Amino acid sequence: MAAPASPTLALLSLRCPHCHEGRLFTHSAFNLAHFTDMPERCEVCAVPLEPEPGFYWGAMFISYGFNVATVLTIGALLYFVGGDPDVWVYVLTVAGAALALAPAALRYSRALMLYWFGGARYRFNPRRLARA
Known part of the structure; x- marks a missing residue:
């Protein structure tokens, strides 16, 4: 697969923020035993994917925001489209x-955390890849 041209497309496809090619997660999201597993470094450019210990604790707040958006969206859909059903349906x-x-939610919150607060200068350098 070719590297996404923009950082937004790389984020949506869960790719490395540096080279936009390496995968951020080692297993499929449907593998419920290992869907949180991430490599230590990018498989393509070797940039560290955990800048410091405990870095992804902040992703809990982003994940919380995703869950609040889910609750509000589903609640509004049930109220307006579903005709305000019983509480147990909600x-x-x-x-x-x-x-x-x-x-x-977990995967995208970690990716957003890495893209926003990773702290590294993410620029593509083709000469670095040629040496690797």
């Missing part, structure tokens, strides 16, 4: 959606 639907979207 609870089951929101809980099911939050559980189903948990792997995606």
Whole structure:
């Protein structure tokens, strides 16, 4: 697969913020035993994917924002489109959606954390790849 041209496309495809080619996660999101596993360094450019110990703790706040958006969106859809059903329908639907979207929320919150607060100067250097 060719490297995405823009940082936004690289973020959406969960690629390295430096070279836009290396994968941020080692396993599929559907592998529930290992969907959180990340390599120490990018497989292409060797940039560290965990800049410091405990770096991804801040991603919990981003993930919380994703979950709040999920609750508000599902709640609004149920209210306006579903005709304001019983409370148990809200609870089951929101809980099911939050559980189903948990792997995606975790992965994108970690990717956003790395892109926004990684602290490295992410510029593509083709000469560095030629030496590697």
